[in-house]
Amino acid sequence: MSDAKQIMAQKSAKIAAGAVVCVESEIRGDVTIGARTVVHPKARIIAEAGPIIIGEGNLIEEQALIINSYPENIMPDTEGMEPKTMTIGTNNVFEVGCVSQALKIGDNNVIESKSDLGRNVILTSGCIIGACCQVNTCEVVPENTVVYGSNCIRRVQSEKPQSQTLQLDFLMKILPNYHHLKKTVKGNNTPVRN
């Protein structure tokens, strides 16, 4: 059993060409990062209980924590534990200090500073989780939902949030001037996004 686990677990992250991942960021476990994604220093992507697949054009800012962790009541060495893959789509923004454990995140979402996503939340596209909001319900958040306020009230906005292409271009030019980047490692197969 442990041999099979060792084969499945890969120690290095697969970083596609065109992604900017700073050396000071902490990436542990089986993580795939798509092209045009920017990972700031001090961001943490930890794949403990399964692989993490991050799509293209994402922006992961400082002190953001994307973690695929074991559910609380299950010990790491329990038999029969299927590793679940965490999938993150394209053009998402993970602002400073947010914590995301959601297993499935779609496209064009914005997860604002210090917000907290639980493991059972599924974000579709265009959602904005406001600053310091905690969403740990077991649900699929509908498209274009905005969660805001100290009571986490919600409303639906009429259009998806603006894409951060300008910001991404700027960062991809500037960050290499000041930070060392992790080397790109080509993946064996393109990750399947569902």
Place this chain on the structure above:
Amino acid sequence: MASLLQPDRVVYLVRGEKRIRAPLSQLYFCRYCSELRSLECVSHEVDSHYCPSCLENMPSAEAKLKKNRCANCFDCPCCMHTLSTRATNIPAPLPDDPTKTAMKKAYYLACGFCRWTSRDVGMADKSVASGGWQEPENPSTQRINKLIEYYQQLAHREKQDRDRKKLARRRQCMPLAFSEKYGLGTRLQRQRSGAPISSLSGLSLKEGEDQKEITIEPAQALDEVEPLPEDCYTRPISLPEVTTLRQRLLQPDFQPAGASQLHPRHKHLLMKRSLRCRKCEHNLSKPEFNPTSIKFKIQLVAVSYIPEVRIMSIPNLRNMKESQVLLTLTNPVENITHVTLAPCEDEDPDDINSTAKVMVPSKELVLAGKDAAAEYDELAEPQDFQDDPDVVAFRKSNKIGFFIRVIPQKDEDADVTVSFKIRHDFRNLAAPVRPSEEGADTAAVAAEAIWLTHHVELRLGPLAP
């Protein structure tokens, strides 16, 4: 331990119309009456109006015309945050040549907090950055204005009648002989013939103008009410479409039930107020006129005149056992202050909250003056006060720490509260100095010291389990 510094731990009693207990930081000190004043025993007056987001000043008359709202800033109807103007580039046909399109800037309002935009309610993008946004018209404005005019005229007429009746009564009291003697009567007699008296002459001009009577139609009661839509009970509610009560009531003109009719409103103005002592009519607090300035022209706050008591450390309090509590006293003025503490008498009417007996030091405590330059002056000798180590724990510039002994009397879950009286000398630099009899220079005459007594209550916290 920071909870010991919370402002509501130490309260001072204000003896005004109502007995109010408030922390010293929220009180004012009238140095003409030499008494503490709280917000409830002063009169509040409006100084100026300003908008909290663009900080634009507005005179009161203009504010009244604009219904106390800013002309430039808007509030989000969804979350009441301030709206910001954003620009996008849209291709628009050039006015000269309809076939070519050029990029033109279009502006829309957006909220940074809840991401509401003006496009959500269907408001078109404007081509000017500011001034293009209009609030929707209230359909009943005309009727309301007419009603207001009618009632204003009615009130004005009633006031005139009342004034006339008052003067008519006074006229009857005056005897005719008296009026002839002083010659004033002739003028009054002349004016008695029916025209209004000179004191009302200002009003008579207005009456001439308002000769036209304003009539209003009475409101008509309708028998039929609009029926509810047929699918009222069967249609599923989509919650994002329904407005909350708060969003609805912020726009009392329309009170829209659907979120697609929530239009932004202009931002409310805030005001700066000045406080005035009710007894001596002196100003206690007068802010500066400029909205960007936080300073005051007159600032008679209690913390700059009265020594402040703070709790420094509390040991475990046990019922019926004596413990020592460390308090600090800070001197806010620049001259030496002498402070005497006294426990409350047995039948003190102010002492309603204390749940413990307290033993305060009986000796007089001396506090050094507040010297702003003391930390920079290395050659200054530290003043030597003979401090009893049983009473005074430490001394640091204008602050001393002293011990009181507390014996909790009640074994309850509530906090242990103690109260005592603090008596200190106060030099009133504002009062006019009495010229000395020798006629010497007034600069040498020190202001007289008066002794003020305050009732202080401290909330020490719960008993140790």
